[in-house]
Structures are given as C-alpha cells and as structure tokens.
Amino acid sequence: xxxxxxxxxxxxxxxxxxxxxxxxxxxxxxxxxxxxxxxxxxxxxxxxxxxxxxxxxxxxxxxxxxxxxxx
Numbered sequence: 237x238x239x240x241x242x243x244x245x246x247x248x249x250x251x252x253x254x255x256x257x258x259x260x261x262x263x264x265x266x267x268x269x270x271x272x273x274x275x276x277x278x279x280x281x282x283x284x285x286x287x288x289x290x291x292x293x294x295x296x297x298x299x300x301x302x303x304x305x306x307x
Contacts (some may be wrong), residue, residue, distance in 0.1 A: 245275045246284055
C-alpha cells in the first residue's frame, strides 16, 4: 500500500507532455482514488514550499513520469 507511513499526501496539477489526455486523468481524480485520510491538492510548488516552511517537517518528494495508458 502506498503512503502508509506519511502524514500527508500533496498532489500538484498534472500536465501533459505533448500527448492528448484521452482518459481525462487529473490530480482531482487521483485524489479520489488514493486511500489516505489526508490528501491535499496544491496549485504550485510555491504552495508546497509554504506548507513545509510552516509545519517545519521533512518533505519527501516523489516525482514520476507515467504514461496515461499505464493507469
């Protein structure tokens, strides 16, 4: 199970890298399917930085490239 040992999951907008988003994948849809009690959508990296500065906690960032058809 993903995100078991994390306090919060932060999602940023998903941007297409030139391909068409045939399946309408979005951060909002991912949020609905992530099994975690504390998932928040943020609009920009500066919002994440502001959050981390305020809570003064370590932030683990996971970035990945995922082809839409792999979902």
